[in-house]
Amino acid sequence: MRMRKKKHSAERLAACEKYLFTTDKVMSDPAAQIGDGLGKVFLEIGAGKGGFACAMAQRHSDTAYFAMERVTDCVVLCAEKASSGEYGELNNLRFVIDTADNLMHIFAPGTVDAIFLNFSDPWSKKGYAKRRLTHRRYLAMYMNLLRDGGSINFKTDNALLFDFSLEEIEAMDLVPDVVTRDLHASEWNEGNIMTEYERNFSKQGMKINMLRLTKPASFNPEVSAEFLNKAVYRA
Incomplete structure (x- = not known):
């Protein structure tokens, strides 16, 4: 289901500019791009309405928390939630x-x-498996982004997607911790x-x-060429 278009989204985003992040270069030290004194780097892919990101950033205040979302109207809700004061000052988000x-x-x-x-x-449609964020081509990319011992944490209500994800992990000769x-x-x-x-x-x-999957030491599988050429996305 597509989210209904938000009114005045550009103005609403501008009012929450503090919580938006853009970069035109690859970050070798992501935490430093947010502020001093931050240690670990957490990355959420698919921020939804922002509640999880805000709660995680609040709980892990010494962590640089990046929440990625491709739909601009979703980010409007996310950024407004972060700005609401409900979770305090989220300077690390x-x-x-x-x-x-x-x-x-x-x-x-x-x-x-x-x-x-x-x-x-x-x-779910036939032929769309490669688009799933737990397809092996995405898992290979995640493994390269993670530090040794880093983790992928996945939750879903969809049993078929969960089964698919376990099969993709097994195909990479990996075993989830949880x-x-x-x-x-x-x-x-x-x-x-x-x-x-x-x-x-x-x-x-x-x-x-x-499920939770931990990256083995020095496990850096080949990244799909599709991910080495920058995609263009607007929403």
Whole structure:
């Protein structure tokens, strides 16, 4: 479902400019681009309405938190939520309006500590598998962006997408550290930050699937040529 076009989106974004991030070069030290004294770098791909990003940035105030979202109108909501004061001063949070296909043009290899994928588009139609953010071509790119020991953290309500993701991980000869098909009833729910979608799904009695995958030392698979040529995206 496409989000309804937001009125005065340009003006609303300008009012929240503090929380927006753009760069025309690859960052070898992403944390330094946000401020001094920040350690680890967290990257969320698909920020939705921004609740998860704001809560994570609040909890991990010593971490540089980048939340990528390709739909500008979604970023309007995200940035306004960050500016609302509900989560305090989020000086470590920035929203990036771009597509995941351009990640290699933003972050240098080995500069990210954790990647978060929450309720990503399942791209269910036949022939769309390569667009899924847990397809092996994306996983290979994530592994290059991560530092050794860094992690990919994935949550979804879609059992078919979860099964697909596990198959893609196995195809890369990797094994997740954590796999649960009912996150909220598992030991891994302690400390879990729910997204807006997750709350709604949970109220409907839907089970949430979750996995965590850690990057092995010096595991840097070949990155697809598609990701080495910058994509153009406008939304």
